[in-house]
Amino acid sequence: MSVRCALPADQPRTRRPRALSLRTPRPGRRFFSPLLSRHESSTPAPLPASDDRQALRRELRRRRRVLDDRVQRLASMALVRQLMQLTSLRRARHVALYLPENGEIDPTPLVDWLHRRGTQVYLPVLRPLVENRLWFVHWRFDTRMVLNRFNITEPDLRQSGHRIRRLAPWAMDVVLMPLVGFDDQGHRLGMGGGFYDRTLAFAGRKHGPRPTLIGVAHHCQQVERLPHQPWDVNLNMIVSDRQVLRPSTVGH
Numbered sequence: 001m002s003v004r005c006a007l008p009a010d011q012p013r014t015r016r017p018r019a020l021s022l023r024t025p026r027p028g029r030r031f032f033s034p035l036l037s038r039h040e041s042s043t044p045a046p047l048p049a050s051d052d053r054q055a056l057r058r059e060l061r062r063r064r065r066v067l068d069d070r071v072q073r074l075a076s077m078a079l080v081r082q083l084m085q086l087t088s089l090r091r092a093r094h095v096a097l098y099l100p101e102n103g104e105i106d107p108t109p110l111v112d113w114l115h116r117r118g119t120q121v122y123l124p125v126l127r128p129l130v131e132n133r134l135w136f137v138h139w140r141f142d143t144r145m146v147l148n149r150f151n152i153t154e155p156d157l158r159q160s161g162h163r164i165r166r167l168a169p170w171a172m173d174v175v176l177m178p179l180v181g182f183d184d185q186g187h188r189l190g191m192g193g194g195f196y197d198r199t200l201a202f203a204g205r206k207h208g209p210r211p212t213l214i215g216v217a218h219h220c221q222q223v224e225r226l227p228h229q230p231w232d233v234n235l236n237m238i239v240s241d242r243q244v245l246r247p248s249t250v251g252h
């Protein structure tokens with residue numbers, strides 16, 4: 001299934017940037033090696049260079065926002081098909097995912113499959129009172145939901161009917177993280193709040209339990225190169241509607 005990402009018609013072709021690049025990824029020199037790569041055609045054309053993370057975020061968010069419903073549905077199906085093959089997800093008992101917003105690739109068709117396997121599903125909730133951190137709260141069909149300050153639907157922490165069940169981030173088996181951008185080195189760009197970076201910072205430690213961190217995105221959110229920030233959590237894998245990228249080097 002080939003999903004073409006829309007590009008602006010009037011993009012000027014400017015010179016390559018030094019720090020950030022929106023150009024089509026080149027083959028070779030991959031730190032992350034693609035598995036299950038099926039679609040090599042219709043990669044996005046080069047876009048203007050930008051040294052500005054905010055501008056890059058804006059452009060990548062625009063790219064996914066303009067995808068129409070059919071493309072979104074096909075991309076979601078292709079994503080979920082690949083996710084269902086992953087051992088980490090097949091073995092997982094506790095999985096955090098997210099409800100898609102503004103064109104984010106939709107992982108929710110996975111939910112029925114997870115429930116049938118007896119796996120518990122969690123959603124990110126903005127933690128009250130602390131700066132930009134998340135809780136992962138158990139999500140069932142009867143969970144009462146509210147809109148958070150970003151207009152994203154999340155479980156209501158003030159439920160009276162049944163006790164809110166949250167799981168410590170280190171106790172999750174898999175966390176699916178929505179990416180705004182990524183490169184084939186496994187570097188990621190998120191929404192810019194540092195929510196996932198802060199919440200999952202413990203995953204950088206050598207010892208102790210940690211979830212498998214899987215970044216998910218549309219293929220058109222891949223860029224040639226993103227700088228690694230010292231606080232960026234390392235992903236175990238990036239899955240798009242086109243491919244699965246895994247670190248090819250042990251110890252990443």
Ligand SMILES: Nc1nc2c(c(=O)[nH]1)N(C=O)[C@@H](CNc1ccc(C(=O)N[C@@H](CCC(=O)O)C(=O)O)cc1)CN2
Pocket residue numbers: 098099100101104124125126134149150152178190191192193194195196
């Ligand atoms: N679907 C989904 N849920 C998620 C995230 C996500 O990226 N996607 N998050 C991942 O972290 C957390 C929320 N983080 C967010 C960070 C910034 C913005 C955002 O829209 N920022 C606007 C400014 C909005 C405002 O201040 O009112 C912007 O940057 O333009 C949204 C969510 C938790 N839930």
Ligand SMILES: Nc1ncnc2c1ncn2[C@@H]1O[C@H](COP(=O)(O)OP(=O)(O)OP(=O)(O)O)[C@@H](O)[C@H]1O
Pocket residue numbers: 188189190191192193194195196197198201229231232
């Ligand atoms: N572990 C951390 N502790 C304190 N501040 C952090 C941490 N991780 C990230 N930050 C801060 O959060 C801000 C946003 O970081 P960044 O631009 O990398 O966000 P992001 O990765 O796009 O967002 P997210 O993690 O929500 O997907 C930065 O100012 C950064 O300093």
